[in-house]
Structures are given as structure tokens and as C-alpha cells.
Amino acid sequence: MERTAAAPMNGRKAQAARNDELIRQAARAVFTADPGAPISAVAEHAGVGISALYRRYRSKEVLLRSLADEGMDRYLAEVERALADDGDPWAAFAAFMRRCLDIGAGSLTMRLAGSFEVTEEMSAKGRDLHGATERLLDRTKRAGALRAGIEVGDVSVLLEHLHTIRIGDEARTNRLRHRYLALLLDALHLTDGSELPGPPPGRQELRGRYDG
Known part of the structure; x- marks a missing residue:
């Protein structure tokens, strides 16, 4: 039962990790092309919701610094x-x-x-x-x-x-x-x-x- 209960958490963590990598790859591409681009352009490029991005990075500056x-x-x-x-x-x-x-x-x-x-x-x-x-x-x-x-x-x-x-x-x-x-x-x-x-x-x- 313990292993079954842990599986959804692991799945969520794996998805979060995938989303984070998508966001970072998208941010590198977007900001290399246009440093003035809005953070919403990163979410669009990554194919994730803006809320998913803000859960990880609370602002564009935080993302750039990261x-x-x-x-x-x-x-x-x-x-x-x-x-x-x-x-x-x-x-x-x-x-x-x-x-x-x-x-x-x-x-x-x-x-x-x-x-x-x-x-x-x-x-x-x-x-x-x-x-x-x-x-x-x-x-x-x-x-x-x-x-x-x-x-x-x-x-x-x-x-x-x-x-x-x-x-x-x-x-x-x-x-x-x-x-x-x-x-x-x-x-x-x-x-x-x-x-x-x-x-x-x-x-x-x-x-x-x-x-x-």
C-alpha cells in the first residue's frame, strides 16, 4: 500500500521536473532572441500554463538570475x-x-x-x-x-x-x-x-x- 500511495507523488514530481526543464529551455531560447520578451512568452514557448511557470519562478528577474x-x-x-x-x-x-x-x-x-x-x-x-x-x-x-x-x-x-x-x-x-x-x-x-x-x-x- 505504501508503494501505491507514493506513486502519484513521484509522478507529480517527475512532471514538475519536466515542466521546469521545458521552462528553462524555452527561457534560454526566448531571452537569447529578445531579452525584453515578457515572461508569458516563455510559458507559451514551453507549452505550459503561466501559473506553472510562476509556481517555480515568481518573476522574470528570478528566472533570469537562475x-x-x-x-x-x-x-x-x-x-x-x-x-x-x-x-x-x-x-x-x-x-x-x-x-x-x-x-x-x-x-x-x-x-x-x-x-x-x-x-x-x-x-x-x-x-x-x-x-x-x-x-x-x-x-x-x-x-x-x-x-x-x-x-x-x-x-x-x-x-x-x-x-x-x-x-x-x-x-x-x-x-x-x-x-x-x-x-x-x-x-x-x-x-x-x-x-x-x-x-x-x-x-x-x-x-x-x-x-x-
């Missing part, structure tokens, strides 16, 4: 995965960049900047992200595999700009983004390249865009 926070977590996981790779440093870095492109790292940064209040927890996480990425770049440089002068801000901005490519359908867009990432990786691997003009953006410059 998406940004999730993106930071996913990015940090990829940096840590790259740092744990004790194989060829350049291969680990290049694979890291390709994975970041696939998970959408940087895709919402420019679009959502200034749309929500940054919490202290997010600021702390941002410092962790910066430090981990810095360690990855330093290791790749020590191996003589990364162009001089490349810093964390460069990685962030390059990923952001790759995600602005939108040509054709989803599959075509993905292929083009990886095409141009391949070209960028060649440039990053050019260890005898000329000095780059101007310094890279610093952490405070990048963070400052979220302050609105």
Missing part, C-alpha cells in the same frame, strides 16, 4: 573537467572551448547583462570561475601551446561572439559556430603571433555589465 547561475555552474564544471585532464594541455584546452560552445557558455551573457541584480553568491562564484579559467590558461601557456597575452576576459568575449552567429537552422548555425571556433583556436595556438593591440577586458569590466 539561468545565469546555472550557466556559471555548467561553465565551472567544464573548466574543472579540463583541469583534471592530465593529457596534452592544448588538446584539453581546445576540447574545453568546444564543450563551452556546445553548452552555450556565454550565449546569454551579453543578452542578459543588466537584467537582474547580481547576488553576493554569484559574485563569489564569478571569482571562482575566473580563478579556475586563469589556472587553465596558465597551464596551457606553460606548455608553450597558447598565444602570449591571452587572458580570461578574452575567452569570455570570444565565446560570447561565437554565440551571436545565427545563420540557417539550428544544425547549420551549430556547424558555423564550430567552423569559426576552429579558426579562433588556430589563432590562439599561434604562439609566435604578433603582440595584440590593447589589453584584454578585466574581471571587473566583465562583471560591471551586469550592474545595469
